[in-house]
Amino acid sequence: MDDLSGFDVLVVGGGNAGLAAALSAREGGAKVLLLESAPQWFRAGNSRHTRDLRCMHDAPTKVMSGAYTEDEFYKDVLSVTQGKTNEHLARMTIRASTECTEWMGSYGVRFQKALGGTLQLGRTNAFFLGGGKAMMNAYYDAAYRVGVRVVYNAEVVALRVVDGEFQSLTALIDGKSTTVVATAVVVSSGGFESNLEWLKEAWGPMADNFLIRGTPYNKGKVLKCLLDLGMESISDAREGHMVAIDGRSPKFDGGIVTRLDCVSLGIVVNNKGERFYDEGEDFWPKRYAIWGRLVAEQPDQVGYCFIDSKAMGKFMPTLFPPFKAETIGELAQALKLPAEQVVETIKAYNDAVQPGTFDHETLDDCKTTGLKPAKTHWALKIDQPPFYAYPLRPGITFTYLGLMVNDRATVLMKGGTRSKNIFAAGEIMAGNVLGMGYAAGIGVTIGTVFGRIAGREAAMQALNPQAASLATPEVAIHAVR
Amino acid sequence: MLSAELLEEGQHLMAVCNSCRYCEGFCAVWQSMETRTVFEEKDLNYLSNLCHNCSECYYSCQYSPPHEFAINPPKTFAKLRVYTYELYAWPGPMAKAFHRNGLKVTLLTVLILVAVMTSASFLLGGQLFMTVHDGNFYKIVPHSVMSIAFAVVGSFSALALLIGFLRFWRNVGESYSTLASPGALATTAKDIFTLVNLDNGGDGCSYPQENSSESLKWFHHATFYGFLSCLIATTLGAFDYFALGQHGPPAFTSLPVIFGTVGGVGLIVGPIGLWIMMQRRNEEIVDKSQNGMDLSFIVLLVAISITGLLLLVLRQSAAMGSLVLIHLSFVMTLFLTMPYGRFVHGIYRSGALLKWSLERSRQAKSKASA
Numbered sequence: 001m002d003d004l005s006g007f008d009v010l011v012v013g014g015g016n017a018g019l020a021a022a023l024s025a026r027e028g029g030a031k032v033l034l035l036e037s038a039p040q041w042f043r044a045g046n047s048r049h050t051r052d053l054r055c056m057h058d059a060p061t062k063v064m065s066g067a068y069t070e071d072e073f074y075k076d077v078l079s080v081t082q083g084k085t086n087e088h089l090a091r092m093t094i095r096a097s098t099e100c101t102e103w104m105g106s107y108g109v110r111f112q113k114a115l116g117g118t119l120q121l122g123r124t125n126a127f128f129l130g131g132g133k134a135m136m137n138a139y140y141d142a143a144y145r146v147g148v149r150v151v152y153n154a155e156v157v158a159l160r161v162v163d164g165e166f167q168s169l170t171a172l173i174d175g176k177s178t179t180v181v182a183t184a185v186v187v188s189s190g191g192f193e194s195n196l197e198w199l200k201e202a203w204g205p206m207a208d209n210f211l212i213r214g215t216p217y218n219k220g221k222v223l224k225c226l227l228d229l230g231m232e233s234i235s236d237a238r239e240g241h242m243v244a245i246d247g248r249s250p251k252f253d254g255g256i257v258t259r260l261d262c263v264s265l266g267i268v269v270n271n272k273g274e275r276f277y278d279e280g281e282d283f284w285p286k287r288y289a290i291w292g293r294l295v296a297e298q299p300d301q302v303g304y305c306f307i308d309s310k311a312m313g314k315f316m317p318t319l320f321p322p323f324k325a326e327t328i329g330e331l332a333q334a335l336k337l338p339a340e341q342v343v344e345t346i347k348a349y350n351d352a353v354q355p356g357t358f359d360h361e362t363l364d365d366c367k368t369t370g371l372k373p374a375k376t377h378w379a380l381k382i383d384q385p386p387f388y389a390y391p392l393r394p395g396i397t398f399t400y401l402g403l404m405v406n407d408r409a410t411v412l413m414k415g416g417t418r419s420k421n422i423f424a425a426g427e428i429m430a431g432n433v434l435g436m437g438y439a440a441g442i443g444v445t446i447g448t449v450f451g452r453i454a455g456r457e458a459a460m461q462a463l464n465p466q467a468a469s470l471a472t473p474e475v476a477i478h479a480v481r
Numbered sequence: 482m483l484s485a486e487l488l489e490e491g492q493h494l495m496a497v498c499n500s501c502r503y504c505e506g507f508c509a510v511w512q513s514m515e516t517r518t519v520f521e522e523k524d525l526n527y528l529s530n531l532c533h534n535c536s537e538c539y540y541s542c543q544y545s546p547p548h549e550f551a552i553n554p555p556k557t558f559a560k561l562r563v564y565t566y567e568l569y570a571w572p573g574p575m576a577k578a579f580h581r582n583g584l585k586v587t588l589l590t591v592l593i594l595v596a597v598m599t600s601a602s603f604l605l606g607g608q609l610f611m612t613v614h615d616g617n618f619y620k621i622v623p624h625s626v627m628s629i630a631f632a633v634v635g636s637f638s639a640l641a642l643l644i645g646f647l648r649f650w651r652n653v654g655e656s657y658s659t660l661a662s663p664g665a666l667a668t669t670a671k672d673i674f675t676l677v678n679l680d681n682g683g684d685g686c687s688y689p690q691e692n693s694s695e696s697l698k699w700f701h702h703a704t705f706y707g708f709l710s711c712l713i714a715t716t717l718g719a720f721d722y723f724a725l726g727q728h729g730p731p732a733f734t735s736l737p738v739i740f741g742t743v744g745g746v747g748l749i750v751g752p753i754g755l756w757i758m759m760q761r762r763n764e765e766i767v768d769k770s771q772n773g774m775d776l777s778f779i780v781l782l783v784a785i786s787i788t789g790l791l792l793l794v795l796r797q798s799a800a801m802g803s804l805v806l807i808h809l810s811f812v813m814t815l816f817l818t819m820p821y822g823r824f825v826h827g828i829y830r831s832g833a834l835l836k837w838s839l840e841r842s843r844q845a846k847s848k849a850s851a
Contacts, residue, residue: 041545041547042548048543049543051503110681110684112505112506113506127506128503129506129507129681130503130504130506130507130537130538130541131501131503131504131541131543132503132543133503133540133541133542133543134503134537134540134541137540137541137691141692250549253543253548253549255501255543255544256500256501256503256543257497257500257501257544257550259500313518316500317496317499317500317518318500319496319497319500320496321496
C-alpha cells in the first residue's frame with residue numbers, strides 16, 4: 001500500500017452516505033481518502049441493495065409525480081417511528097431532500113422516469129435507473145473523476161480519539177495493519193447487522209436464526225469503537241428494520257429478492273401449526289415492517305404462510321418456488337409441520353371467514369368472526385387446491401443503534417459536548433431520525449442529506465477550522481441547500 | 482434440444498430477475514419479463530433474442546458473480562441465442578454450421594470459389610489479366626452468369642432466413658396472422674432503425690466495458706446502414722441494367738456507385754469498430770464459443786467492402802479481372818453463410834422486437850377493456 005498520508009478528510013465506509021460525504025468534501029476543496037471494507041465488486045454496503053430515495057417536492061419533477069410536502073413527509077416519519085424521532089433533524093432532512101435527486105444527478109446518478117417503479121411509490125420516491133448498485137457505480141466513477149482516493153478491502157479496526165478529537169485510525173488493508181492520519185473523519189460505515197455476535201448479544205439465542213438481507217461487511221466495528229470511546233448513542237440495539245423473508249434465503253446478501261408478500265392473502269402458522277397474528281391488519285408498508293419481529297418471537301423463529309390457488313399471481317413473483325400440494329395435510333407434511341394441527345387451524349379459519357367483497361387495494365370487508373387472532377381484512381377461505389406455502393424467517397435489513405449527531409452531522413459525546421472533527425452519516429446515525437420503524441427509501445435520503453453535510457463540515461473543519469467553529473447550525477444547513 | 486443445464490440457468494436468471502426488477506428501466510427485456518410469471522423454453526428463446534447485449538444490467542446487478550446467485554444476463558442470453566439460431570436453422574442439418582463457421586471455413590470457402598471461378602474463366606477462354614479499358618467487368622464474368630449464380634444463392638439464403646424467422650415466430654407462441662400488424666411493424670422498424678434498446682435515452686450502454694459508451698450503437702449503425710446502402714446500390718444497378726438497358730459500368734457519379742461507396746465505407750468503419758470493441762470487451766459477459774462466428778462475419782463484410790472499393794478505383798487496370806473474382810467470391814461466401822452465422826441475429830432480434838410491440842398493444846387493449 002503506498003502512501004496514505006496528507007489527506008484532509010478521511011471517509012470510513014463507501015456506501016451512499018460515504019460517497020456523498022467524499023464528493024461533498026471534494027466540493028469543499030479537501031483532499032479526500034475513502035476506506036471501504038468490501039472488495040471492489042461488493043462495495044457500497046447496503047446501498048447496493050437499495051433502489052430509491054424518498055424526497056419532498058411541491059410539484060411534479062422529472063422523476064416523481066404529484067407533490068409530497070414537508071408536512072406530509074414528516075407525518076409519515078412520525079407515523080412509522082411512533083414519535084421516536086428528533087423533529088429538528090427530521091425536518092431538516094426532509095427539507096434538504098428536495099435537492100437530493102438533482103445533486104446525485106450532477107454526479108451521474110440516473111433515475112427512472114416518473115410513474116415508473118413496481119411499488120406504487122412514484123409520488124413519494126425517486127427510483128434509481130438500475131437500482132442502488134447502478135447508483136453507486138455512478139458515484140464511484142464520479143469520485144475517481146474528481147480525485148477522491150479510494151481504498152478497498154480496508155477494514156477499520158481501531159480509532160484514536162483524544163478529548164473528542166480524532167487523531168488516527170488503524171485499518172487492515174488487504175489484511176495488513178496500517179495507520180491512517182487525517183484532519184477530520186466522516187464515519188459512514190453502517191450498522192452492525194452482519195455482526196452475528198453483536199446481534200446475539202442484543203437479541204439472545206434467537207439471533208442465530210436471523211437472516212441478514214444485506215451486505216456481510218456491516219460489522220459495526222467503527223460504531224462500537226466510537227461508543228466505547230465515549231460518544232453518545234442513539235436508539236437501541238434491538239431497533240432496526242426486520243422483515244419476514246423467505247426462509248430459504250441465504251444467510252447474507254439475499255437483498256430484495258428474498259421478499260415475500262403473500263401474508264395478507266393467506267394465513268401464517270408457527271411450527272406448531274398455530275396462527276399467531278392478524279394477517280390482514282394493514283397494508284404493505286406496515287405489514288412488511290412488523291412481520292419480521294412477529295416471526296422472530298415464534299419458536300425457532302419460523303413461520304409458514306399458507307395460501308390457495310386464488311392467491312397465486314396476486315403478489316410479486318418469488319425467488320424460490322412455493323411448496324405445493326393437493327391437500328393441506330400433504331402440504332403440511334412436506335413442510336414437516338404437525339399436519340393434523342395445520343388442517344384444524346385452517347378449518348377453524350375457513351369456518352370463521354365471513355362473506356365479503358375482496359379488494360386487495362383497500363381495507364376490505366372480508367374478515368373472520370369469533371376467531372383468535374382474527375383476520376380483519378382480505379380473509380378468504382383457503383379451499384381451492386392446489387395449496388401453496390412459503391416458509392418465513394426474520395430478515396434483518398439494518399440496525400438503528402448509532403451515534404448521536406447534531407444538525408451539522410457532528411458526533412456528540414456523552415454529556416452533549418461536540419466532537420471536534422468526527423462527523424457521521426448514513427445508517428450509523430439514522431437512528432437520530434428513525435428511532436424505530438421504516439418508510440421505504442428514507443435510509444438513502446438520510447444518508448444523502450447527512451453525507452453531504454458531513455462532507456462539507458469535515459472539509460471546513462480540516463481547511464478552515466476557525467470558520468467552522470464560528471458557523472452556526474443554520475449556516476451549516478444553508479451551505480447544503 | 483435445449484440442454485437441461487442451460488434451461489435451468491435461464492430459469493434461475495428469470496426467477497432472480499423477476500423477483501428483483503431493479504433493471505426495469507433499462508430495456509424491453511425486463512419490461513417484457515414483468516408480464517410473465519412462468520418461463521418456459523419459448524419465453525427464454527424470445528427474451529434472449531430481445532436482449533441487445535448492452536450489458537448495463539450486469540454491472541447494475543447485486544447478484545452478479547461472485548455473488549452466490551451468480552446472475553449474468555448478457556452471457557446467459559448469448560448462450561440461449563446461439564441455441565435458438567440452431568433450433569430455427571433451415572435446412573435442419575445446417576444447424577451444426579453455427580459452430581463451424583469460423584474464420585478458417587469462411588476463408589476456405591472464399592478460396593474455393595476463387596479457384597473455381599478462375600478455372601472456369603480460363604476454361605471458357607476468358608482473359609483474366611487483360612486490361613479492360615472501359616472497366617466493364619461483365620467482360621470477365623458475363624452478366625447472365627453473375628445474375629443467375631447470385632439469384633440462386635441469394636434466393637436460397639433468403640428462403641433459409643425466411644423459414645428461420647417463421648420457425649422463430651411459431652416457436653415463441655405467435656401465429657402467422659399477427660405478422661400483418663402495420664402499427665407494430667412501424668414501431669419495430671423504428672426500434673431497429675434507432676436501436677433504442679442500446680441507448681438509454683442518450684446514455685449509451687455498458688459495452689465493451691462498464692463505462693457508458695455509445696460506440697456499440699454507432700458502429701452497429703455504420704454496419705447496418707452500410708449494408709442497407711449496398712443493398713440499395715445493387716438494386717439500383719439491376720434496375721439500370723434491366724430497365725434502362727445501361728450495360729456498361731456505371732459512372733462514378735451514378736446512384737449505384739454513390740450508394741455502393743457510402744455503404745462500403747460504412748461496412749469498413751462499422752465492422753472494424755465492432756472488432757476493436759470485441760478486443761476490449763469484458764470477457765466475463767461473453768460466450769466465447771461465438772467468437773469465430775463474429776470474426777468471420779466481420780472479415781467478410783470488411784473484405785467485400787475493401788475489394789469492392791478497390792474494384793471501383795482499379796476498374797480500368799489489369800488487376801480488375803482478378804479483383805472481380807475475389808470480390809464476387811467474398812460476396813458469394815457472405816450469401817452462403819448468412820443463414821448460418823451472425824447475420825441471423827438481425828432476423829430474430831427484429832422478430833423479438835415485433836413480438837414485444839404486439840405484446841404492448843395487447844396489454845394496452847386488455848387494460849382499456851378492464
